Amino acid sequence: MTRYAFSVNAELCIGCSSCGMACKNQYNLDPGMVWRKLYPLSEEIYPHKDRAFYSLACNHCSQPACLEGCPVGAYTQREDGIVVHNEDVCIGCRNCLRNCPFGAPRYNEEEGHVEKCSMCWQRIDEGLLPACVQACPTNALTLVDLDVDDVSSTVQYPPGFPYRPDLEPSTRFVLPVAPKIVRRDV
Amino acid sequence: MQEKHGSGNKNIQQTLGNKVSRRDFLKMMTAVGAIAALPGNGLLRRGPGASVMPSTGYEGKDAYQVFHNACPRNCYDTCGMLSYVKDGVLKFVEGDPASTFTRGGLCVKGYSYPRSVYSPDRIKYPMKQEGRGTGNWVRISWDEALDTIAKKILELKEQDGSLLGLGMTKYSGNFGITHYGVEGMMSSLGYTTRFVGTPCWPAGIDAQNFDMGNMWCNDPEDMVHSKYIIIWGANPSINSIHSMKYINEAKRRGAKVLVIDPIFTQTAAKANEYWQIKPGADGALALGMARHLLDKKLEDKAWLEENGEGYSEFASYLRREITVDWAAEQSGIPAERIKQITEEFASVKPATIWLGYGLQRHTNGGAMVRAIDAFVAMTGNIGKVGGGARYGHLFTWGFNYNALVQSAPEGSIGYTGVTGPMGEFDTGQGGNAATYTDRAFNINKIAQEILDAKEPPVRMLYVANKNVLSQDFDRNKIIEAFKKLDLIVVADLFFNPTVEQADIVLPTTTLFEDWTVNVSYWHYWMSINEQAIAPMYETKSDIEIASALSAKINSLKAGSCTFPENIDPKEMMIKEFNDGIYSLFGINSWEDLKNGAHKAKLVSSASWSDNKFGTPSGKYEFKSAIAEEYGHSALVKYKEPREAYASYRLLTPHSMYGLHSQFQNLDWMLDYNPEPLAYIHPKLAREKGLVDGDTVRVYNKTGEVQLKVSVNDIVPADTILMYEAWYGQNNPFNVNILVDDESSDMGKYKTGAPGVAIHDQFAEIEKA
Amino acid sequence: MDTLLELPLILFTLLTQLAVGLAVFAALRQWVTVEGPSTRTRNEWIAILALIGVGVIAAFFHLGKPLGAIRMLANLGTAWLSREILTFAIFGALAAISLYMVYTKAPNGRLLKLTALVGLLAVFTTGMAYTGKALDAINNLLPLVFFMLTVFTLGPAVAAYFVEEKAHALLTSILFPTLLASLVVRFVVPFIWLSGNAVMNATGQNFLASPLHWLHLAALLAGLFFVRSGKNIPAWLPIVLLVGELLGRIAFFVLVVNSGANLGGVY
């Protein structure tokens, strides 16, 4: 079996935003529309402002709340775990926005539908990596197969990310590390 | 599983909104025959060919034509790219997977490229402005534009007897090799006034030339072998993102990484240790570290004996004048840390230092680079795989510069004074024995040079690949200087503050509409840039403009220009290649690059691996006679930093969302970085009564800007940080309003003019 | 979330809950007293049907693609929103039949009871549909509690317009305890949120800082002050309570913090 997931290694992430822009480029997203972006960790979690990030899009949950609550069945889940949203079926009721604790579905007001990360399933089916993963210059963002790859050193619910075992988000995390800092007196 | 997915599943019904549904529409496609096209305003009878289908989202890799391109921006990474084209329209871009350096990735800027190609705001036609700055533009034909330009050139020649009244300024808007055709266009007209040098990295170039006889860095990919890495004044996390994986890998293999920077950068956050150095004190710190090597007898004596010219004199200078405590005091780094790290660095091999371009943008920048080079040399890490004092290289730039190398028309009169090289990429012109040369003005003092120019004054300025009003220094003075000019011609992609001051604007092609070839000044890969789409509107590439101008001016007065009058951009690109390039890269033909980027076949990933240096002595020169010839200390020595002229240090480094004035103006970039910010430390914020989001005035003797503050301890309390950026039409923000044109110490030797002390600036800050 | 964007749902939930409230009390009156068809009861059922109609029309404006509304029945298996649409459709149909019956012959007690019951079921589905999993503060039974309190506040209050004064006693006997319960629940809940996780805490703070919340409580307090068992309901009071519930409902839709807004922060 295959169970695809994103792995987000905040120790390696350099905050370059290439992942988010690669996504916009791949799908020609409307201005203002962002499927993946960097979330800076608050200073309680990492001691320096704007210096550690989680790159997040859809977490392709095993128990997707978006899918469960969608009245029109716009969401489907593939056997490999990818949660796919169909914009043509979506009527823009935004119930999924109320149900996704990770803020993944985005409402496109002009189009009247919700959009979200598709894990680039067409690319995966062609043997390619998702656009964001291919873009990551430091391998901080990777595609893993939870049924095959060893993810024992990763965390499923790190600080800065909602603890929602009821949804079983598939994303795995490695936490950031702060350097020793020598400041001068001013 | 639904059939399709992705953004913009806007079907025909939705976008065209007709009663006819998508299916009916498609049915119609087979049903309706052609109508006879009439000789009207536009549409023609369509010839045979495949029907065109609208596309939605990602359609699978087979749906696209794929071209190889190369990002030509002034950047370490110079990424090979793939562009995906359907029905002649660029759909999306990717990194070239053939390059191990970029590994199929681009950066946040690279991925925004389709937005610039298809921005409705591109400059589309040649236009002239009736009254500079009035905004009263009329469309003119290429013929009329070139006619106006040509006639002005002929007039200058007539009046002055030479073309020195014609000035040209160009820098790094597009580093594609064929873009040297802009310089070629000038040469082919005669001897002109050139703004030479570089605002970027000249002090460091000279420093490394004094020390080693060239600027030549190791292959960045060999940093994985480093056991100790100091990143000194560089921020690859935003400026060379593809280098970070090698640093990470070295770290994973046990290397220690130290970042030395006035700012706690994203790169610093990834290090083992970060030192918040006082700007301008890098030389003092390096000399202190060198002194500690002596104290602990950690220098590589064998290497120094064999390869170090003037080393003993340098060692006695260190013993005489430098102490670790003094270095600690100057730099703000505790002596204990200096000592420990120095010992750690010297105890492993290979160890390397990456010297960023930031640290040499000071009045003592070249001297500081020499001090750091010296420290690396003393540890015996020069010429070692995984070692080296890495700064940059031009090792792979040995093209023909076919478009550049043009002879002046017969009988041309030029400048008779002494000139040096015309920029860092100029390998041949400096010091040759020609009767006449171009007149060289310092590119970094464009305003002052225009204001001071006499016999003849500069009366016409040609600007290409450059946004002078946004990127050059002391903007207010530039506006004054421009008033002296009769004709300003700007060739560009977008309407920017320089175009606003132009008399004529010429529309240029994007990289996807042009043929060229690109290499990096950091890694060792070469990428071809194929024409992926037809040039939009009436845009032309720089060399097409040169050739059209040549035809025009020769038609007005035969023999006025030697630039070939009929060129094919692809042929011009092919002419850039030579056997040297082919053998360096191990390819048989430029066509090999159509399969992906190629890397130079290096004898060693290390520069100077044979210890044969390019200096007069053939050794590493701690004491350089050439340095002395150019007015510097022959011996590597401490040089005092610039005196502060206002209360706070002002640092204006590169932004990750733009490259100089490119990219940040695109709407996608505004989604990520909507407005400029001044970063200040919480302590300074408290003193000034400022909180996040307050609007402030930042001002100094050169000018004033207003922007919001972000309170953040990534900056020291005596420093204001503002990233460089041009935000586009409606945001007047520009950090260079606050940067004066004070020169850095070095640059004249190899680039023709010194650099600019961009980071030796100071300012006041107040709540607006 | 944008208030304007949420306005259709604010109206939909409020108006349909008022309709259910009226239906419940119409049925209740049929049950405890025998009430023949009269202009007043006719008007009441017209009002019920009109409220459902306006509420549903308002809900259409909530959709990005209103023409696809019918497809909302597609996921009865797991989506409470689908079930909500279905039960409201049945409720609407029953209300229409009830109106027809009230008009033509004696109201059928069983039918009215069934209509009221289905109405309550519909509110139950609404309560379930609004327990957003991203909305930590209300990812529980609170929406159901809030909505039912609205039903039993607005139902008896607005019914006062449709009944003879002698029936007010029945209405107040339910309205008074409801108001008391509502006031206590709505006063206490934000403080409970404060002790929850960061997202709930932020929601609690939003409520405590919002005039919407306090005006809602003030309306309830006014109700408690002027509603006395056995006494008449002043004609202005239902308006005050309606406005209070409206403000409270706006608060419910715009002040509850979405968990996704805190990514990178402490949860």
Added chain:
Amino acid sequence: MSDFIQSIQQLSAFFFASDAKGMKTAYSELAKIHPAPAVDDWSSVEFSFNRLFVGPRALLAPPYASIYLDNDPNRVMNESTMQIRQFYGLLGLVSPWLNKIPDDHIALELDALWQIETALINSASPQLSDMREYLLEHLQLWVPKFRQRVLSIDDIHPAIHHIMDLLQQTLTTALQDAE
């Protein structure tokens, strides 16, 4: 040729104009059919025209359909552009500026309409009538927004307001006739 067909042709010519002279010619031809305000300074019309539709500064009212239809105000050659190209293809037409000027430039769309109208004079093909209606409806979807955008901008020469009004009026009338 009918006034209507003539109007379409000259409106197209106006938006195709590359200088004041071209604008003046088309404007004068239109004035023969529809009364138009007199213009004494054609260069100020041209400055307005360029600020709105040509450049070099960012366009105030880009004359491309996709800008108004595709929910992406900052990209040309977008999906609906390609659909219009397909539509031209169905007519057996192709833009001479293929991939150089977006196919949905107002002047090109009006030219297509003019070509259909002219063809319909000779043959009353029902399919062609459908195509005509289709194109009219498509224009009606974005031209009002385009016109509004132009009208919302300060200091635009009244001659251009007149053209925008005339364009709107001509399309509306044609659409009413079609239905």
